[in-house]
Amino acid sequence: MxxxxxxxxxxxxxxxxxxxxxxxxxxxxxxxxxxxxxxxxxxxxxxxxxxxxxxxxxxxxxxxxxxxxxxxxxxxxxxxxxxxxxxxxxxxxILLKDGKTYPYICVVNERFPRVISTRNKLNDGSRYFGPYPSGTTMHVVLDLIRTLYPLRTCTYNLTPENIAAGKFKVCLEYHIGNCKGPCEALEDEASYNHYIAQIKNILSGNLSVAKTYFKERMAAAAADYQYEVAHQFKQKLDLLDDFQAKSTVVSNTLTNIDVFTITSNDNCAFINYLKVMNGSIILTQSLEVQKKLDEEDDDILASVVVQLRQEFESTSREVITNIDLALPLDNISVSQPQIGDKRKLINLSLKNALYLRKEREGRQEKNKDLSEQRELRVLETLKKDLRLTELPRQIECFDNSNFQGDNPVASMVCFKNGKPSKKDYRHYNIKTVVGPNDYESMYEIVSRRYRRLLNESQPLPQLIIIDGGKGQLSMAVKAFKDLDIYGKIAVIGIAKRLEEIFYPGDTLPLYIDKKSESLKLIQRLRNEAHRFAITFHRSKRDAGTLKTELTDIKGIGPSTAETLLLKYKSVKKLRDLSLEELQAEVGKAKAVILYDHLHQVNQ
Incomplete structure (x- = not known):
């Protein structure tokens, strides 16, 4: 079947x-x-x-x-x-990058917990905050924590027994005021854990607890005439205010909302994600998604919402977007706000998505312009080197291929504006020439190619390259003269050994600088024509060998051989089939004959 x-x-x-x-x-x-x-x-x-x-x-x-x-x-x-x-x-x-390498801030599960950065989230009882969209974002928060609170950075095992035994000594961090020395019992565990509780609130997006604490301590120090201490708490409070100011404050009434917006063109979708907690945007992420099957925006965004929520471990039950989105997830509400603070969030997110789109499209346009400029420069160089009268925007190159005179074939490849135009490539079976005659074969294929273009009123190329020396070039010229187009198209021949360029009627070859971009373009055309011809010749030769071998088997006719040839291409692939697989292709009787023959041949 x-x-x-x-x-x-x-x-x-x-x-x-x-x-x-x-x-x-x-x-x-x-x-x-x-x-x-x-x-x-x-x-x-x-x-x-x-x-x-x-x-x-x-x-x-x-x-x-x-x-x-x-x-x-x-x-x-x-x-x-x-x-x-x-x-x-x-x-x-559509594929999104995996978020396994996003950074986290970890409050380590230990006595006198350290607060560290990590990219490996373990099930070790520690508390992980994040992930953060970049290491830079994460370090800004971590630096704030370490500036506000005197935390230990050592990895000592600070059990009560080890501390009581005097196993540890304070380090430089203690002497410069970054740590209060819990390793020598200079700080009690309750005070340290009070810092950790505030840190967890800050990392959860709730700065109010820490701000209230610093305000109370500042007021108490000032009331006790400890103005220097009060100033230190004032500085910490200013750090928190500055950090909060850098986070976009939306509204104190909005909390725990995921904002997703999307804009797209024919090839890509551009998406922005904002995570809002306690009235502030605590995370923002923009990304580009390559379309694979011209997916609609709602299908793309639905997939992205699920993945980003998983990667950034969102627990929000509310998602707002700029398009109508059916998100089949339990206990998740999706809406398109049209007014108010939520609409302002949508507009802000969409502004980021549109900025990404504009930046990427501008970059692509710039790269396209640079590519076109380079192509034009190469073609201008080629025109100058070959002394052409017009820019060779369309170039066609011909090559012959045969093996000891068998299965003679030819190929023509076409480059437009310096790039391969594969839809214009052509294979040719040699029809009028008997035996290995490259000259006559070249005459046939050039005649066939341009007679057809003339009959169909198709535009002619500006340059034709013949892979071969003077003999093949002269036969191409003969074809042009017979078609009455000689002189209307520039034609050259290229000899492989010394990369010599021949012109019709000129006994001396032209040598182009080996490092020249124009010679490299000619070589690309020649090599592509050779590859295309060899590939065609090999497939034709293999097909002929397979068909002959199969039809030589008694009981296997041309029709069966043709069917197997089209599907399997080689004897090796047929030999790899089991008897049951062969039966599915040709029936039980023929399968037995084929199987026995192929495996006897292999022995």
Whole structure:
């Protein structure tokens, strides 16, 4: 049964249930999708081909197998799809970077806890805050904590027994005032833990507890005429105020909200995420997502919301966005606010997304302009080096290929504006020449190529390159004269040994500087034409060998040989098949004949 028939048969037995489906090619999973009705969704890929774009049609053409998993609800399907995409990273799904290397601030689970940075979140009883979108952001917060509170940085095991035994001595951090010496019992555990409680509040986005503490201590010191101490607390309070000022304050009435906005073009989506706690934006992240199948904005944003919430460990039950978004997650509300403070949040987030879009599109346009400038410069150099009358925006190069006179073929490759235009490449089977005659073969293919262009009123190239010396070049010129286009197109020949450039009727070759960009472009064309011809010749030769070998087997006819040839291409691939696999292709009787012959030959 052909592969497409097998797929249709499998699709007809898919369930009308919610779940996920996986598409496979010969190498593994290429796409994971979710569906409320698996059969209807999968069938749509094959039944509505006229409605699909090129990317989706390419995906469908590569599908060799389908698997599915039924789940209870649409929510389960949504989460399972997200997990499978992260696990398998299929090439046709949008992919986001994994957040495993984001930094955290860790309050270590130990006596007199240290506050440290880490990228490894362990299940060790410590308290982790974050992750932070960058190391710079994390260090700003960590530096604030270490400036506000005298914390130890040593790794001593400060058990009561070790401290009582006098095992440790204070270090330089104690002498410069950054630590109060708990290692020598110079600070009690209750006071230290009071600092840690405030630090946890600050790291959770709640600065009010720490600010109240410093205000009270400042007032008490001032009342006791300890003005220098009061000033120290005033400085700490100013640090907190300055830190809070740098965090955008939205509204004290807004807390624990996730803000997502999206804008997109044909190729990419640009997304911004703001995390709001206690009236302040404590985290912001902008990212670009490459589209794989021209996905809609709501599909892209739904996937991104789930992943970013997981990576940044959001516990918010409220998500606000700039588009209508169906997010099938339990206990999560999604809305599109139109007025008030929440709308201001949307506008701020969207401004960031639009800025990212403008910056990336500007960079792409700049790179495109630079590339076009370089291409134009190379073509201008080529025009000057070859003394051409017009800029060679379209260049075509010809090459012949044969093996001891067998299967003579030829190729033509086309470059437009200095780049390969593969849709214009052509293969040629030599039809009028008997035996290994490269000169006559060149005459045939050049004649065929430009006779067709003339008949179809297609534009002619500005430059033609013949891979070979004077002989092949003279036959190309003869073809041009017979077509009455000689002199209308520039034509040169290139000899491989010394990279000599020949002109028609000129006995002396032209030598271009070996480092010249124009010579490198000519070499690229020549090498590409050679590769294209060799690949075609090899496939034709292998196909002929396979067909001959199969038809030499008694009981295997031309039709069976042709079917196997189209699918397997080589004897080696046929030999790797089991008897059962061969039976599925050609039936039991022929499979036995083939299997015995191939494995006898192999012995």
């Amino acid at each position: 052909p592969a497409n028939e097998k797929l249709k048969e499998k699709i007809s037995h898919l369930p009308h249930k919610p779940g996920i489906y996986k598409f496979f090619d010969d190498n593994g999973i290429i796409y994971v999708g979710k569906a409320v009705d698996i059969r209807k969704r999968v069938s749509s890929y094959f039944n509505r081909s006229a409605q699909h774009n090129k990317k989706t049609l390419k995906l469908v053409s590569q599908i060799k197998d389908i698997e599915f998993t039924i789940v209870d609800t649409e929510t389960d399907a949504f989460l399972l799809e997200n997990n499978l995409i992260k696990q398998y990273q299929p090439k046709y799904n």
